Amino acid sequence: MGQKLTKQDVRDAVQHAFEQTKAVTGGKNADYIPYLANVPSDLFGIAVCLPDGEIIAAGDTEYKFGIESVSKVPTAILTMNQYSPEEVLTKIGADATGLPFNSIMAILLEKDHPSTPLVNAGAIAACSMIKPIGKPDAKWEAIQGFIEGLCGSSVEVIDELYKSETATNFNNKSIAWLLKNYSRIYDDPDMALDLYTRQCSIGVTARQLAVAAATIAFDGVNPVTKQTVFKPDLGTRIASMMATVGFYEHTGDWLFNTGLPAKTGVGGGIMGVVPGVMGVAAFAPPLDDAGNSVKAQAALSDIVGRLNLNIFHPRKSILAEQA
Numbered sequence: 001m002g003q004k005l006t007k008q009d010v011r012d013a014v015q016h017a018f019e020q021t022k023a024v025t026g027g028k029n030a031d032y033i034p035y036l037a038n039v040p041s042d043l044f045g046i047a048v049c050l051p052d053g054e055i056i057a058a059g060d061t062e063y064k065f066g067i068e069s070v071s072k073v074p075t076a077i078l079t080m081n082q083y084s085p086e087e088v089l090t091k092i093g094a095d096a097t098g099l100p101f102n103s104i105m106a107i108l109l110e111k112d113h114p115s116t117p118l119v120n121a122g123a124i125a126a127c128s129m130i131k132p133i134g135k136p137d138a139k140w141e142a143i144q145g146f147i148e149g150l151c152g153s154s155v156e157v158i159d160e161l162y163k164s165e166t167a168t169n170f171n172n173k174s175i176a177w178l179l180k181n182y183s184r185i186y187d188d189p190d191m192a193l194d195l196y197t198r199q200c201s202i203g204v205t206a207r208q209l210a211v212a213a214a215t216i217a218f219d220g221v222n223p224v225t226k227q228t229v230f231k232p233d234l235g236t237r238i239a240s241m242m243a244t245v246g247f248y249e250h251t252g253d254w255l256f257n258t259g260l261p262a263k264t265g266v267g268g269g270i271m272g273v274v275p276g277v278m279g280v281a282a283f284a285p286p287l288d289d290a291g292n293s294v295k296a297q298a299a300l301s302d303i304v305g306r307l308n309l310n311i312f313h314p315r316k317s318i319l320a321e322q323a
């Protein structure tokens with residue numbers, strides 16, 4: 001058994017990561033979505049959610065930023081919850097693409113399935129699967145409500161971001177219709193794309209992402225609201241998907257260095273799951289060339305290293321309260 005962490009250990013690690021990495025430079029805001037180019041680049045926050053629902057935070061953890069591709073995680077869980085992991089595996093898949101998140105080449109190479117719900121193609125396919133089929137308003141309610149269940153608080157679309165993204169999502173339009181060509185869209189393609197664009201435009205805080213991550217870490221039981229939001233064992237399925245493709249073409253490097261299943265978004269957020277122990281999140285807008293926040297990666301990597309939370313470690317830490 002590993003080290004037993006106290007809450008003070010976690011507080012110290014969060015503070016240390018904040019101080020160590022706040023001066024990290026490098027990367028730049030996403031600018032292919034005009035709204036994101038204008039978000040202040042120096043925003044930076046870290047949040048951790050513990051099993052009793054306590055949130056330990058440093059920096060800008062109340063700022064609402066675009067959830068972007070981190071939203072692929074809730075929708076993937078929701079599809080598995082509405083159908084089954086096996087059906088999602090058959091209809092979408094769970095493989096890494098090794099290619100950028102918006103790759104059309106990945107679809108052409110693997111036309112038998114869109115690879116994984118955690119890249120654009122699979123996420124648009126997942127939005128098409130959400131029930132009730134053919135009913136966009138009810139599908140949206142299901143998606144938004146599920147994200148709120150994971151976060152334990154309400155979320156809303158950032159209207160300006162949604163408009164900005166809708167006006168520029170030509171590549172994603174091609175993806176939706178290419179999937180239709182391969183019979184891998186399970187509802188109207190334009191509707192599925194609009195739901196996907198809307199979910200990416202939801203505003204979240206680092207605190208909310210930490211709670212969502214913790215809800216996954218505790219296999220569907222939200223540590224803040226104590227509510228069960230998804231069926232047992234889906235936590236293991238989604239954590240393995242996050243580990244496989246969470247940083248797109250940099251996923252192997254990330255997992256090799258940290259051993260933390262996590263998912264990034266071009267809004268600058270990252271949410272990471274330490275199964276059975278805690279949820280972690282960080283936010284800072286400047287991104288590397290694969291669309292992953294540079295500073296948020298540095299911060300989470302520092303915390304995981306300092307607290308010994310690599311999931312592959314035979315003596316991974318646990319919390320003292322859990323012992």
Ligand SMILES: NC(=O)CC[C@H](N)C(=O)O
Nearest residue numbers: 068069101200265266291
């Ligand atoms: N990696 C991301 O966060 C990409 C999300 C963005 N909405 C897109 O489709 O391009």
